[in-house]
Amino acid sequence: xxxxxxxxxxxxxxxxxxxxxxxxxxxxxxxxxxxxxxxxxxxxxxxxxxxxxxxxxxxxxxxxxxxxxxxxxxxxxxxxxxxxxxxxxxxxxxxxxxxxxxxxxxxxxxxxxxxxxxxxxxxxxxxxxxxxxxxxxxxxxxxxxxxxxxxxxxxxxxxxxxxxxxxxxxxxxxxxxxxxxxxxxxxxxxxxxxxxxxxxxxxxxxxxxxxxxxxxxxxxxxxxxxxxxxxxxxxxxxxxxxxxxxxxxxxxxxxxxxxxxxxxxxxxxxxxxxxxxxxxxxxxxxxxxxxxxxxxxxxxxxxxxxxxxxxxxxxxxxxxxxxxxxxxxxxxxxxxxxxxxxxxxxxxxxxxxxxxxxxxxxxxxxxxxxxxxxxxxxxxxxxxxxxxxxx
Amino acid sequence: xxxxxxxxxxxxxxxxxxxxxxxxxxxxxxxxxxxxxxxxxxxxxxxxxxxxxxxxxxxxxxxxxxxxxxxxxxxxxxxxxxxxxxxxxxxxxxxxxxxxxxxxxxxxxxxxxxxxxxxxxxxxxxxxxxxxxxxxxxxxxxxxxxxxxxxxxxxxxxxxxxxxxxxxxxxxxxxxxxxxxxxxxxxxxxxxxxxxxxxxxxxxxxxxxxxxxxxxxxxxxxxxxxxxxxxxxxxxxxxxxxxxxxxxxxxxxxxxxxxxxxxxxxxxxxxxxxxxxxxxxxxxxxxxxxxxxxxxxxxxxxxxxxxxxxxxxxxxxxxxxxxxxxxxxxxxxxxxxxxxxxxxxxxxxxxxxxxxxxxxxxxxxxxxxxxxxxxxxxxxxxxxxxxxxxxxxxxxxxxxxxxxxxxxxxxxxxxxx
Numbered sequence: 001x002x003x004x005x006x007x008x009x010x011x012x013x014x015x016x017x018x019x020x021x022x023x024x025x026x027x028x029x030x031x032x033x034x035x036x037x038x039x040x041x042x043x044x045x046x047x048x049x050x051x052x053x054x055x056x057x058x059x060x061x062x063x064x065x066x067x068x069x070x071x072x073x074x075x076x077x078x079x080x081x082x083x084x085x086x087x088x089x090x091x092x093x094x095x096x097x098x099x100x101x102x103x104x105x106x107x108x109x110x111x112x113x114x115x116x117x118x119x120x121x122x123x124x125x126x127x128x129x130x131x132x133x134x135x136x137x138x139x140x141x142x143x144x145x146x147x148x149x150x151x152x153x154x155x156x157x158x159x160x161x162x163x164x165x166x167x168x169x170x171x172x173x174x175x176x177x178x179x180x181x182x183x184x185x186x187x188x189x190x191x192x193x194x195x196x197x198x199x200x201x202x203x204x205x206x207x208x209x210x211x212x213x214x215x216x217x218x219x220x221x222x223x224x225x226x227x228x229x230x231x232x233x234x235x236x237x238x239x240x241x242x243x244x245x246x247x248x249x250x251x252x253x254x255x256x257x258x259x260x261x262x263x264x265x266x267x268x269x270x271x272x273x274x275x276x277x278x279x280x281x282x283x284x285x286x287x288x289x290x291x292x293x294x295x296x297x298x299x300x301x302x303x304x305x306x307x308x309x310x311x312x313x314x315x316x317x318x319x320x321x322x323x324x325x326x327x328x329x330x331x332x333x334x335x336x337x338x339x340x341x342x343x344x345x346x347x348x349x350x351x352x353x354x355x356x357x358x359x360x361x362x363x364x365x366x367x368x369x370x371x372x373x374x375x376x377x378x379x380x381x382x383x384x385x386x387x388x389x390x391x
Numbered sequence: 392x393x394x395x396x397x398x399x400x401x402x403x404x405x406x407x408x409x410x411x412x413x414x415x416x417x418x419x420x421x422x423x424x425x426x427x428x429x430x431x432x433x434x435x436x437x438x439x440x441x442x443x444x445x446x447x448x449x450x451x452x453x454x455x456x457x458x459x460x461x462x463x464x465x466x467x468x469x470x471x472x473x474x475x476x477x478x479x480x481x482x483x484x485x486x487x488x489x490x491x492x493x494x495x496x497x498x499x500x501x502x503x504x505x506x507x508x509x510x511x512x513x514x515x516x517x518x519x520x521x522x523x524x525x526x527x528x529x530x531x532x533x534x535x536x537x538x539x540x541x542x543x544x545x546x547x548x549x550x551x552x553x554x555x556x557x558x559x560x561x562x563x564x565x566x567x568x569x570x571x572x573x574x575x576x577x578x579x580x581x582x583x584x585x586x587x588x589x590x591x592x593x594x595x596x597x598x599x600x601x602x603x604x605x606x607x608x609x610x611x612x613x614x615x616x617x618x619x620x621x622x623x624x625x626x627x628x629x630x631x632x633x634x635x636x637x638x639x640x641x642x643x644x645x646x647x648x649x650x651x652x653x654x655x656x657x658x659x660x661x662x663x664x665x666x667x668x669x670x671x672x673x674x675x676x677x678x679x680x681x682x683x684x685x686x687x688x689x690x691x692x693x694x695x696x697x698x699x700x701x702x703x704x705x706x707x708x709x710x711x712x713x714x715x716x717x718x719x720x721x722x723x724x725x726x727x728x729x730x731x732x733x734x735x736x737x738x739x740x741x742x743x744x745x746x747x748x749x750x751x752x753x754x755x756x757x758x759x760x761x762x763x764x765x766x767x768x769x770x771x772x773x774x775x776x777x778x779x780x781x782x783x784x785x786x787x788x789x790x791x792x793x794x795x796x797x798x799x800x801x802x803x804x805x806x807x808x
Contacts, residue, residue, distance in 0.1 A: 057506065058509070059486065059507040059509050061488075176785060300643070302782045
């Protein structure tokens, strides 16, 4: 690293003449992608942002003509003013929150488990299993949604299998009951306490917030896990193969069992991948749209409406373009906040005083050893650099 | 350096914004208000687009043939686009300023598109406007202006499985004429294999009962919310009563997508459906023997719901004049009757009703209903209220009629002014 920087700083005075042409050609090389990104990404975002603050009604260009700035009206309609817009948005947020809370942990755990299993060298036909598990990820989500509608119909395969065990399966995609409320119902709790049913947030009561995903939504949750686990499995396999065997072997030498090796050796080294998988999960679960659009359209009883679908239906079906755009920007903020939360939870922990003292002592010892053994200078430098980085 | 780069960025983005803003159609906003035919645009240089959605290949082909015949007669270039999500495609067209010229227009889209000026209010230019049933025109009228020529109409009536009817020992004399009759025959027809009556759990079916009791969602002139009026409560309570005594079930609860499917699968002896049912009975359930009879009368007399679609013309169409010509051709006697033959729709014109009844004697109850049927309300934003009502009605069996209607009333009052 250090050498490279030194060389480039030495060269700088000699190349100053050529720099202008370099800049120009640099911009020229970047120009196509700047235009493409600008035209198809940046301009539409600015347009949508403006629409979310305007009364544009869906005809003609939102930047010209009879379009007015209405401040935060569209956001207020969705977030503050009591009414259908607010309660629909609240319902959509409730649905999607449960979806996220269930899909992310389950798909992360499942894909990690699959990856660990498929990474074992003793497993025969690894390639076959890898392809099989990855297959749903490369199939179109529309096709899988249709498949799911068949599997989970009231007389479908899933209920047929359940009936072998004497379980009468629900009418999955037509059942609006919340799972948590169904479970509470088994214990005789049919009506929530007044504190929960009388008060609420975003136009729906706390009792409804806590209802859990509906049975229909649960079927969609299973579908999401089924389709995305393969992709994340592939990411975990790549990470596992990058780890290498040395740490694992030394742990075996130290007498750690398989479970300990997984928790103490493998998992900590997978942390960056886990972080990536969870962030990707947050982004994709808050944007769920195609399964709803092709499958349930929000039915039964609005329990599968998601903010992304609501944004579409507000704009295209009800001509409330400002509200639709506002919902998508609220969604954007939600995703940013959730990602920040994940970052915070998975951050590098600072060491406690005791740990630090212990670590410093170890380092002292190591230094003393390097000095006495008079190792070659390059290795010594390397060792100190790694020390600094880990701190 | 840094400032220069920033300026370059801003400049290029501004340039891009202008570029993308001006692309696609130029955004000249056509005039939605017309008083006589001379105000219409008539630029015949561009080919005309007709956008439809379609229930079947038969419908596709019939419309394509009709449009092609007109094109040949008038010497225009036309193309027919069959859309799977016409709301989205129309919205895209209106936003970019280059919509389809002529398109299918459903009543729930009228208010939204009319209020943003996308639709041409050509109703007064129609030569045979008075020939249409006024209750059908109501569905395409917004703020007193007519935005579409109805292309066809359907009404709801009672459909009976004649085999089950006979098995239960019922005869032609037992066709229900009152709610009490309906309850009685539904009870008789309910066995362990099938229920007496089924329908989809939505306003488009249950609304019949609310209307028959003098209620509904919105008053006939569209200015007053009446969702929790006595009539509406009585109507919904009647449905709940039949659900609770087990003689009726929603199609969902019979594991069917809609009432017709539950009926066709033999899971119910009666259903409330429209004349579109004949098509799917012929195609999917040819072994079921059935008959249409008029719906029983409610406490305040005969009432049923009608469903209709119209031909809309875009305000931004460069050739409104020929679009109007095309619409008049498509709603002319010969075309409408050929559509009836091809895909079983009922004409919306008074002058064609008798001929249609003669051709399809089994379906006369549907045509007779045109004298007393009402459309689904088409106030702006009402579709969200109706879908909210539908989402609550699914659990009507255990639900509270008054609470459902009070909530719907509150939602309606926010939009009906």
